[in-house]
Amino acid sequence: MSVKDVPSLSDLLEEALEVKQNPFAWKSLGKNKSICLLFLNPSLRTRLSSQRAAQNLGLDSVVLDVNSGGWKLEFADGVVMNGDSAEHIKEAAAVIGAYFDMVAIRAFASLKNREEDYSEKILSAFIKYCGVPVINMESSTGHPLQAFADLITITENKIVEKPKVVLTWAPHPNALPQAVANSFAEWMLKADVELAITHPEGYELSSEFSGGLAPEFDQRKAFENADFIYAKNWSSYSEYGKVLSIDSDWMVTSEKMKLTNNAKFMHCLPVRRNQIVEDEVIDSANSIVIEEAANRIVSMQTVLKMILEDMG
Amino acid sequence: MSVKDVPSLSDLLEEALEVKQNPFAWKSLGKNKSICLLFLNPSLRTRLSSQRAAQNLGLDSVVLDVNSGGWKLEFADGVVMNGDSAEHIKEAAAVIGAYFDMVAIRAFASLKNREEDYSEKILSAFIKYCGVPVINMESSTGHPLQAFADLITITENKIVEKPKVVLTWAPHPNALPQAVANSFAEWMLKADVELAITHPEGYELSSEFSGGLAPEFDQRKAFENADFIYAKNWSSYSEYGKVLSIDSDWMVTSEKMKLTNNAKFMHCLPVRRNQIVEDEVIDSANSIVIEEAANRIVSMQTVLKMILEDMG
């Protein structure tokens, strides 16, 4: 669900690197087991990497898309269900839990109601009612499997022992969730790296995730001596869900990359070229975005493997 | 297709309980076989339980959703196909039959044309043209795999040898098919139970399924001494597809449940809470709706197993 579920980050990383080296070594673990991959929002990387990760473990998977009309869930207690919602989360989650050995869920933030989003209404309800292990494939406030893949990628690419990692906001035409930035900050704060966060004023992340780390509003200053530049757009947390800036001065450019310690460039993808990052940067040898995306199989497979091992 | 295909209900039940106890015991049966799961209508339980049932038997499955634009089928003979329909059922069914060892189909009633719905136009056409075993995953008039799961659940939960089972209509804002109620009545009439059906006047089921059993219009009277209360909404058969009542007095309440013989509460799900049934009832220890849903894997797997065994 979150980095909080990880007793030892270094043990987890070691596990991940083993999984990456021998992806098919635990193919009997998934025998006679099945996972439901539940998507309330569209997905490319998560959808594909999750299925591949399950296959690598001999684990059957069933994908269910629930965004497409017809199946609106009710979350409130005591409601007279005579409106749009055809099913209560209590039954929906319990049935899926009865059919599968585990459930992975993607449910984005609405960006309309901060309290509701940050209470993780949907994910919490599944955890409460489904009775089997639940895996977060990006929720309202977090995307732990992305952050875990990011950490694997940083570990594989670092040259210095404790690299400087910069999470930089970059402009985007649409309002995006804070989930990726939140989890990245949260994981990096626990990892053996020096984290800096840079963004325009008004884009401060919830201190629950940023640990109260003071942001650097001067992007160029933040880039100095960086070993990794991690670009991402997110909408405002304080003025919830608002786009406060589309200032193209915040784009990651090759000129700014020169300020770094020959830093690697990272992004969770999909990325808008020449908006978030210049072609010259993402097409350079220092760009490790594809390797980073490839590690999404590793992070998912490591988590699935550990859950399966727990099941005995 | 229907309970009519079952030579001995007690043998079938025995088979089901064996399958439930040893879900993976026949995993080699499905080797090199594949089933096409064809959905012309949305589905949660049927979709997931069918895939899981196939997995348990080592049977490959392929899901095809055909409700989403583009693929409108023609059923009439001799028509000049210069309109919306891009393919005739003759070819569509034959090709699917050529690709798979069996086909399972979900195709709801239109609720517009009773004669067409009750002729099972779509299902009959598939049976006629596809040349491989066809499994009904809810058709215009029946939902046998649901009724079979219901019977398994009743068998597992009954305390008296011949329990009183009450099928009760309950209010719903939309017009729903009669399929679930039809099959439930049909199966219970063949099973070792005492069936009672209660609903407002005008909601009589087709005698083809109710066996001409006289309904009890007084719901409270029907509930007396009941061992199982099976709630379900359906639209009118006589005034075809019409919603004649949304009278909330027909909701299943805890007060009414007191009239019963400490009855178990059942519903095929999804269920609208506080519309079909009070929270207090469905959340009580006597509610067996999740167990009932879980048995959907068992009913499907039992049918798949028998078909695979027939194939030798």
Next chain:
Amino acid sequence: MSVKDVPSLSDLLEEALEVKQNPFAWKSLGKNKSICLLFLNPSLRTRLSSQRAAQNLGLDSVVLDVNSGGWKLEFADGVVMNGDSAEHIKEAAAVIGAYFDMVAIRAFASLKNREEDYSEKILSAFIKYCGVPVINMESSTGHPLQAFADLITITENKIVEKPKVVLTWAPHPNALPQAVANSFAEWMLKADVELAITHPEGYELSSEFSGGLAPEFDQRKAFENADFIYAKNWSSYSEYGKVLSIDSDWMVTSEKMKLTNNAKFMHCLPVRRNQIVEDEVIDSANSIVIEEAANRIVSMQTVLKMILEDMG
């Protein structure tokens, strides 16, 4: 990608007939391998036959539908991506290539821009950026797996050594791509058959595919002594994407079939009855359309098998 990738058509055909006879003989080939089946357009036969072909080889497959909103790809270089497109083909293709051992793609012609369609923009971009073998499941200009299945079917059904095969245009209310006709012409020109092409004036195929073979504008004359009649509609190549005729005189009728050498009737399906072909023809014993569709598993499986064998 095309018949140009085939060193020896007779070797390929021999391989296909072996695969057909022993579909499960190479089930260990796909072990620990996975293919992504990417659909930018709807599909019935291709979707189902590809999944079945993969299953037969023990190859895992993951289907991804990318036509449904949200995921618009950018293909141009150097563009500022501040519009609809959320991801550039460079990243999308590279990530899919990182997740899977091979990728199969369906991407129809737009029929708006001939130069763009005939440059195979989408398919070429995937080949360029994904880094793993790419399989054409019908592109802007070709449908090689259909043509291969057609050739298998002709080989199995021919009575004379070098049969006369007639590709005949037939009327359709909508504008359809030239892909099927293109590939059929291209493959037949390399095969041991005598090809004739008949269509109304203005429907000439690109000479890249027709090899400059002069069309016969008199359909009846073309049908004389034919051993196989292959019907298909396509829109104009010269007046790109236009429907120049819906003349029902071009329909394949039983009366015209009498002009042939007792020819077999073929169509790639879906087919509009009594528009493309009369019921009497497609329902006759000489119709081999279902057998032809069934061979789609064989053509796909043969190609997958050869790619897997190349991977060693």
